[in-house]
Amino acid sequence: MIKNTDLYGGIFMILVSLLFYSGVDKLNEYSRLFPQAIIVLLIASGLGLIIKSIKKPTIATLFSIDDKKSFILVAVITLAWVLLFKHIGFVVTSMASLTGLLFALSDVKNSKGFIKSFIIAGVLIASLYLLFSKVLYVPFPRGVFF
Amino acid sequence: MSTFVDAFISILDIKLMFFMLTGTIGGMVAGALPGFSATMAVALMVPFTFTMSPVAGLATLGAIYTGAIFGGCFSAILVNTPGTPSSIATTFDGYPMTKQGRGEEALITATFASWGGGVVGVLTLMFLSIPLAKVALKFGPPEYFWVSIFGLTIIASLASKSIMKGIAGGIFGLMVSMIGVAPIGGDVRFTMGISTFQGGVEILSVLIGFFCIPEMLRIAGELKNEKFVAVDLEKQTDVLKKSFLNNFQKPMNFIKSSVIGSFIGVLPGAGGNIANLVAYNEAQRSSDDPDSFGKGNPAGVVATESSNNATVGSSMVPLLTLGIPGSPAAAVLYGALMIQGLKPGPQLFTTNADVSYGFMMALMVAQFMILVLGLLAGKHVYNGVTKIPDRILVPAVILLTVLGSYAIRNNVMDVIVMFVSGLIAYTLKEFGFHPGPIVLGLILGPIAEKGFVQGYLMGQASGAPLMIFFTRPISIVLIIITILSASWPLFRMYRENRKKGVVNK
Amino acid sequence: MKFKNKSLLVSLLLVLLLSLNLVGCTSEPAEEPQEEAEQPQEEAEQPQEEAGVEYPVKPINYILPFDPGGESDITARIQQQPLEKVLGQSIIVQYKPGGGGALGWQELVTSTDPDGYNIMGSNLPHIILQPLVRDDAGYETNELVPIYYFQATSNILAVSKDSEIDSVDEFVEYAKANPGAVTLSGSGSYTANHLGALIFNDVAGINTTYIPETGSGGAVPQLLGGHVTGLMTYTTMGINHSEDLKVLAVAAEERNPSLPDVPTFKELGYDYVEGAYRGISGPPGLPQEIIDTLAAAFKEINSDPEYIEQMQEMGFEILDFGPEESKQLITERQEYYETMLRELELID
Numbered sequence: 001m002i003k004n005t006d007l008y009g010g011i012f013m014i015l016v017s018l019l020f021y022s023g024v025d026k027l028n029e030y031s032r033l034f035p036q037a038i039i040v041l042l043i044a045s046g047l048g049l050i051i052k053s054i055k056k057p058t059i060a061t062l063f064s065i066d067d068k069k070s071f072i073l074v075a076v077i078t079l080a081w082v083l084l085f086k087h088i089g090f091v092v093t094s095m096a097s098l099t100g101l102l103f104a105l106s107d108v109k110n111s112k113g114f115i116k117s118f119i120i121a122g123v124l125i126a127s128l129y130l131l132f133s134k135v136l137y138v139p140f141p142r143g144v145f146f
Numbered sequence: 147m148s149t150f151v152d153a154f155i156s157i158l159d160i161k162l163m164f165f166m167l168t169g170t171i172g173g174m175v176a177g178a179l180p181g182f183s184a185t186m187a188v189a190l191m192v193p194f195t196f197t198m199s200p201v202a203g204l205a206t207l208g209a210i211y212t213g214a215i216f217g218g219c220f221s222a223i224l225v226n227t228p229g230t231p232s233s234i235a236t237t238f239d240g241y242p243m244t245k246q247g248r249g250e251e252a253l254i255t256a257t258f259a260s261w262g263g264g265v266v267g268v269l270t271l272m273f274l275s276i277p278l279a280k281v282a283l284k285f286g287p288p289e290y291f292w293v294s295i296f297g298l299t300i301i302a303s304l305a306s307k308s309i310m311k312g313i314a315g316g317i318f319g320l321m322v323s324m325i326g327v328a329p330i331g332g333d334v335r336f337t338m339g340i341s342t343f344q345g346g347v348e349i350l351s352v353l354i355g356f357f358c359i360p361e362m363l364r365i366a367g368e369l370k371n372e373k374f375v376a377v378d379l380e381k382q383t384d385v386l387k388k389s390f391l392n393n394f395q396k397p398m399n400f401i402k403s404s405v406i407g408s409f410i411g412v413l414p415g416a417g418g419n420i421a422n423l424v425a426y427n428e429a430q431r432s433s434d435d436p437d438s439f440g441k442g443n444p445a446g447v448v449a450t451e452s453s454n455n456a457t458v459g460s461s462m463v464p465l466l467t468l469g470i471p472g473s474p475a476a477a478v479l480y481g482a483l484m485i486q487g488l489k490p491g492p493q494l495f496t497t498n499a500d501v502s503y504g505f506m507m508a509l510m511v512a513q514f515m516i517l518v519l520g521l522l523a524g525k526h527v528y529n530g531v532t533k534i535p536d537r538i539l540v541p542a543v544i545l546l547t548v549l550g551s552y553a554i555r556n557n558v559m560d561v562i563v564m565f566v567s568g569l570i571a572y573t574l575k576e577f578g579f580h581p582g583p584i585v586l587g588l589i590l591g592p593i594a595e596k597g598f599v600q601g602y603l604m605g606q607a608s609g610a611p612l613m614i615f616f617t618r619p620i621s622i623v624l625i626i627i628t629i630l631s632a633s634w635p636l637f638r639m640y641r642e643n644r645k646k647g648v649v650n651k
Numbered sequence: 652m653k654f655k656n657k658s659l660l661v662s663l664l665l666v667l668l669l670s671l672n673l674v675g676c677t678s679e680p681a682e683e684p685q686e687e688a689e690q691p692q693e694e695a696e697q698p699q700e701e702a703g704v705e706y707p708v709k710p711i712n713y714i715l716p717f718d719p720g721g722e723s724d725i726t727a728r729i730q731q732q733p734l735e736k737v738l739g740q741s742i743i744v745q746y747k748p749g750g751g752g753a754l755g756w757q758e759l760v761t762s763t764d765p766d767g768y769n770i771m772g773s774n775l776p777h778i779i780l781q782p783l784v785r786d787d788a789g790y791e792t793n794e795l796v797p798i799y800y801f802q803a804t805s806n807i808l809a810v811s812k813d814s815e816i817d818s819v820d821e822f823v824e825y826a827k828a829n830p831g832a833v834t835l836s837g838s839g840s841y842t843a844n845h846l847g848a849l850i851f852n853d854v855a856g857i858n859t860t861y862i863p864e865t866g867s868g869g870a871v872p873q874l875l876g877g878h879v880t881g882l883m884t885y886t887t888m889g890i891n892h893s894e895d896l897k898v899l900a901v902a903a904e905e906r907n908p909s910l911p912d913v914p915t916f917k918e919l920g921y922d923y924v925e926g927a928y929r930g931i932s933g934p935p936g937l938p939q940e941i942i943d944t945l946a947a948a949f950k951e952i953n954s955d956p957e958y959i960e961q962m963q964e965m966g967f968e969i970l971d972f973g974p975e976e977s978k979q980l981i982t983e984r985q986e987y988y989e990t991m992l993r994e995l996e997l998i999d
Contacts, residue, residue, distance in 0.1 A: 003577075005576075005577045005578045006310075006311075006578075008577055009311055009314065009577050009578065009579065010314075012577075013314050013317075013318060016318060016321065017321070019338075020321055020324070020336055023335060023336045023338070026333070026786070027328070027331070027333045027335060028331050028333055029331070030328065030330045030331035030599055030603075031328035031330070031331030031332070031333035031335060032331075033331075033598070033599055033602065034324065034594075034595040034598055034599060035321075035324045035335065035336075038317060038320050038321050038324065039321070041317045041320075042314070042317045042318065042321055045310070045313055045314035045317050046314065048310055048314070049310055049311070049314060052310060058308065058578060060576075060577075060578065062576045062577070063576060065364075065367035065368070066367060066368050067366070067367050067368065067369060068367065070366045070367060070369060071363055071366050071367035073366075074362070074363060074366040074540065074544075075363060075569065078544055078548075078565055079565060079569075081548065081565075082548065082561045082562045082564070082565045082566075083562065085548070085552075085558060085561060086558040094545065094548070098541055098544075098545055101540070101541035101544060102537070102538065102541045105366060105369060105536075105537040105538075105540060105541065106537055107537070120538065121541075124542055124545055125545065128545065128546070128549055132549055132553060136176075136182065136186075136190065136553065137190065137743055137745065138549075138552065138553045138556060139556055139712065139745065140552070141558060185718075185719065186746075189719040189720075189746065192719075192728065193728070193731060193744070196728075196732070282872075283872055283875050283876035283877075284876055284877075285876065286873065286876050286877075286878035287862075287873075287878065326749075326750065327750055327751055327753075327840075328840070329840075329863065329865055330840065330862075330863055331840060332784070332839070332840025332841045332845075332863070333785075334750070334785045334786070334787075334788075337787075341753075341757060341787055341788075341789040342749070342754060344749065344750030344753045344754060344757075344785075344788070344789065345748065345749020345750040345753070345754040346749070346750075348749075414868075414869070414872055415869075464872070468871075468872070468875065468895075469871075469891055469892060470868055470871060470872050471720065471868055474718060474719075474720070477718070477719065477720030477721075477868060478719045478720045479720075480720055480868070481719060481720045481721075481724050481725050481728065484725050484891075484965065485725060485728050485729060487961075489891060490891075491891070491892065491894065491895075492894060493894075555746065555747050555748055555749060555754075556745065556746075556747050557747065557749070557754065557758075596865070600862050600863075600864075603834070603860055603862045604834060604860075604862065604878065604879070606831070606860065607831055607832045607833065607834050607860045608832055609832075
């Protein structure tokens with residue numbers, strides 16, 4: 001898609017400043033001193049971008065990705081991974097997600113490819129899990145199964 | 147001088163050397179793993195040092211710290227992910243070099259730079275501690291405020307195409323850094339209902355998200371077009387020579403960056419994370435070919451890696467002279483010193499001189515260790531990583547980002563923040579917002595706010611709240627530097643236009 | 652298209668089933684670190700057998716809700732080996748910083764199993780003030796189960812070595828002559844240092860400006876660099892930097908053994924006692940037997956003369972508040988702070 005990036009950039013900045021502005025009321029004098037100044041600057045920069053979008057706009061082609069499907073798969077699987085990690089536990093979510101990622105990107109999309117993905121995922125997760133939890137003492141969340 | 151020689155001899159102990167070597171390697175691995183920070187690596191090893199003599203314990207911790215700050219360049223160069231915040235700017239030129247098939251050169255260049263910068267940092271610690279510490283003390287809140295404003299002017303060099311977007315991005319970063327407990331006032335701000343945000347947005351998560359995720363997504367989307375970059379299998383000695391010359395043939399860059407790193411490291415609260423960006427900015431500004439930065443100019447790697455390793459030695463200055471840690475990792479060392487029964491401070495140079503000098507010599511040795519390790523490992527790591535096909539590399543790196551962002555402070559929210567900020571960064575990049583200025587705002591925000599509000603309070607006490615920012619000698623110097631730095635890009639544009647004008651005529 | 656999606660779904664289900672098998676094979680996380688090699692295992696107490704539950708049988712995580720390097724960290728490090736000897740299991744120190752401790756305490760209270768293998772450092776007045784002052788600290792003071800409060804650092808008022816002020820009275824005089832102009836730096840907002848400065852203002856009838864620093868370590872450079880007039884900080888800072896600081900008074904009931912020449916505020920006529928208490932807490936629902944075992948362990952290490960000497964040398968005061976006494980202490984302090992904050996108009 002081809003868009004006027006300055007315009008969207010400016011709108012984004014203004015929206016963010018409004019979001020933060022709504023959180024300023026309850027703050028005491030010193031906690032709000034700096035944020036208020038930054039909010040003003042952010043609005044100013046947003047307006048600046050909007051003005052630029054009218055006078056000397058930057059039009060660019062966005063999201064020109066060749067393989068949209070792989071891209072979206074990777075994004076969605078990883079998003080599910082990070083959101084479910086706490087609830088279902090580290091090992092299960094990671095095995096599922098990593099296998100999914102490897103399989104989604106592989107060029108051999110049949111059961112042999114799947115087994116290969118699963119094994120690679122297993123090896124990676126096992127070795128890194130051991131490294132992190134036993135050597136580096138990082139306690140991973142334990143979920144429903146593990 | 148004899149104290150140094152004595153100290154050097156005292157550390158020529160096989161066991162100590164072994165511990166230091168293991169520490170350096172461990173540090174390098176920890177530094178290379180995104181999310182797992184140098185401070186955590188040092189903290190992890192502290193219990194192991196209880197049974198060692200004070201010098202051995204400190205030497206090992208120092209070796210880990212050195213290794214970790216160096217190790218950050220590996221992931222920065224190979225997968226565009228700063229392994230530690232001290233290597234953020236290494237991604238700017240290091241990763242493009244990898245994409246051009248010159249990754250090994252980048253790694254070896256970084257090795258020489260880190261070694262050299264580290265040596266300069268330790269020399270600073272050895273010979274300039276006392277005067278530097280005195281100067282560092284004079285930096286109060288107003289000075290820290292101006293330092294962070296100066297830091298923000300770097301945005302100009304990072305913004306590449308659109309300065310307006312760069313500025314907006316920087317301010318956006320400043321805004322997001324306000325989330326959490328206000329440093330003055332104590333109120334909890336902008337948590338938007340997510341109570342984990344009481345602790346603020348974890349900068350390491352965002353770093354990983356901003357630099358690594360967009361690149362991984364991009365590669366995923368372009369797998370079908372895997373272009374095989376013709377990697378010139380250069381002779382090993384050629385790469386070595388080229389990398390060495392990158393650093394030392396025109397030494398100004400290296401020298402300036404090491405000095406910048408040494409100085410910034412001394413300031414408590416400012417460390418490698420800021421030094422590497424300032425050095426990068428300065429290198430670009432004074433280069434004959436500034437536009438080549440960000441596209442694979444090794445000078446960028448030299449600047450960042452020499453400055454960040456210089457902070458290792460110099461961040462020990464306030465610790466050893468005044469008992470004040472100059473960086474979070476130094477704070478851990480402070481704890482370790484306390485437990486060993488050694489009071490950090492001037493006493494360390496008098497009653498416990500053998501410990502402090504021994505530590506300094508050991509730190510120097512550690513710099514040479516990373517030189518050797520880096521030269522040995524560089525080629526193998528590079529070959530190893532580039533041989534992995536992207537379709538496996540991408541999932542593996544994503545796994546590392548999940549693990550790494552969790553390992554920061556054992557908090558699941560950090561992982562979510564990491565990925566979500568990655569998605570946001572990708573989108574913002576599409577719209578023309580470079581991640582550099584945003585990250586800069588995030589890092590400098592707390593420093594700027596603390597400096598500003600504390601200074602304001604100080605000023606209130608003397609009647610004129612804002613005057614205090616303009617009436618102190620160091621502040622005035624900083625203001626001048628900031629104005630120069632901010633107007634440089636405009637000056638450059640003017641100069642270029644004039645040149646163009648002459649040609650056209 | 653449909654076929655591909657179906658096989659993906661089946662694959663994911665298969666993955667789930669196969670992972671379950673992996674569950675059985677992987678062992679518990681965290682082994683004993685190498686330092687255990689020097690632990691004389693014969694000295695270890697047998698794990699307590701209470702109502703059929705043996706404790707402890709595996710390593711215990713001693714979690715600190717702060718960054719490494721602070722007072723809580725140093726204390727934990729000193730306690731680590733003695734605790735390992737007494738309990739017979741490894742103690743692993745971990746960090747979960749954020750929100751001035753709030754993130755850690757929130758996690759303790761909402762998502763930690765009450766099995767005694769995850770205990771967390773807790774600090775007064777932090778755990779009282781945060782829920783009181785913040786809309787949503789993520790936890791309530793009484794949700795933390797106190798096990799033992801073992802150390803305290805009282806507030807001290809300090810000026811630099813070459814300051815002309817030599818006593819608290821002179822300080823108060825100076826402050827009265829320059830209202831609002833005297834600045835004191837300390838650690839954090841809504842902490843013992845902060846409240847201490849406010850209480851001292853109230854008691855002495857002066858108006859000093861408190862400038863919070865993040866972390867105790869940050870306050871001392873402010874004074875040394877001449878950016879503030881004095882410090883309202885902890886006894887530990889006074890001792891660590893004794894060459895650079897002049898400690899005017901300590902806000903305790905009695906003089907601190909490591910600062911014998913420093914009078915208490917009470918001695919000088921100022922009714923000001925304040926400081927930070929540090930201890931250990933467990934998640935809600937922690938069985939009494941486990942609490943008792945842990946409390947006994949802390950009590951034992953607290954009575955070791957070597958340990959006491961090490962702690963006192965650094966300026967820490969040894970406390971012995973067991974589970975019940977801690978609860979009383981906390982309730983007392985809760986009432987005190989609530990009244991105090993209302994008086995100072997910081998809360999309604």
